[in-house]
Amino acid sequence: MHESGKKRPLLFVLLGPTGVGKTALSLKLARLLQCDIISCDSRQFYSEMSIGTAAPTEEQLRQVPHYFVGSHSIQQQYNAGKFELDVLDFLGNYFQEYSFALMVGGSMLYIDAVCNGIDDLPTIAPEVRAEIRSLYEKEGLDGIRMRLKLLDPVYYDQVDLMNAQRILHALEVCATCGKPYSSMRTNTVKQRPFDIVKIGLNRPREELYERINARVDEMMAEGLEEEARRLYAYRNLNALQTVGYKELFAYFEGVWTKEFAVDMIRQDSRRYAKKQLSWFHRDKTIHWFHPDDENALLQFVSETTDHMQ
Numbered sequence: 001m002h003e004s005g006k007k008r009p010l011l012f013v014l015l016g017p018t019g020v021g022k023t024a025l026s027l028k029l030a031r032l033l034q035c036d037i038i039s040c041d042s043r044q045f046y047s048e049m050s051i052g053t054a055a056p057t058e059e060q061l062r063q064v065p066h067y068f069v070g071s072h073s074i075q076q077q078y079n080a081g082k083f084e085l086d087v088l089d090f091l092g093n094y095f096q097e098y099s100f101a102l103m104v105g106g107s108m109l110y111i112d113a114v115c116n117g118i119d120d121l122p123t124i125a126p127e128v129r130a131e132i133r134s135l136y137e138k139e140g141l142d143g144i145r146m147r148l149k150l151l152d153p154v155y156y157d158q159v160d161l162m163n164a165q166r167i168l169h170a171l172e173v174c175a176t177c178g179k180p181y182s183s184m185r186t187n188t189v190k191q192r193p194f195d196i197v198k199i200g201l202n203r204p205r206e207e208l209y210e211r212i213n214a215r216v217d218e219m220m221a222e223g224l225e226e227e228a229r230r231l232y233a234y235r236n237l238n239a240l241q242t243v244g245y246k247e248l249f250a251y252f253e254g255v256w257t258k259e260f261a262v263d264m265i266r267q268d269s270r271r272y273a274k275k276q277l278s279w280f281h282r283d284k285t286i287h288w289f290h291p292d293d294e295n296a297l298l299q300f301v302s303e304t305t306d307h308m309q
Contacts, residue, residue, distance in 0.1 A: 015111055
């Protein structure tokens, strides 16, 4: 309760793996709550990547106002820390007028940033980033792994050793601060001036994988190859180290056939969904629904908001 006796505003977070069906349900949920949608998809931020990120269509954007969709260029540096600050700033104003807000997406780190906060890590100077990237280009994944093991054995034992981006980021922080990245991570949950209710969407694995495969075919039909060709010159930017683009870049370079590249998009999308679910299942506060159980989900939300009245 606020000192004035008013109840705290409430942020609903609709999350789930790629392809599960968040977008369609989010529109219905927003209409029920009479609120706008905050996108929490770390690739839908980029205006140049609409097909490959399954960004909301013009029609869907007309139905409900969305924030953080197509809001940035791939050439802008954007990360979970900046997103946390931007969303908190947005909600600070939004909750002056409205009691409920809805955040929708599947980007694990970005959801955590808004709900729990992330550690205040240093800004990385461009020359440090360039130096670490150069090391990666010369020595490959094995080289940066060995460097991390030397500089931060604690984080080396925790990190996904196949995730080059995480390893590079840890090395950048080590180089900037002169101490291990793991020593900078407090994992302290920050207090928020609003309550949070998380709603998860999931489907049986085979059903989810079929949807993911069908969605990849749909993206190709909508022009994903042409979109990727337009972005090929920017392939080294962080925004484009993304499923759907990196596989097509390998096709453009003659490494893979087109058929194999598309099959890899399906496979990498399924793998990403599995990773998302592993992350989300660690959070015991999430209320899970099958997307077809629409009535049960909407009833849950109605009952939750009724308790606030």
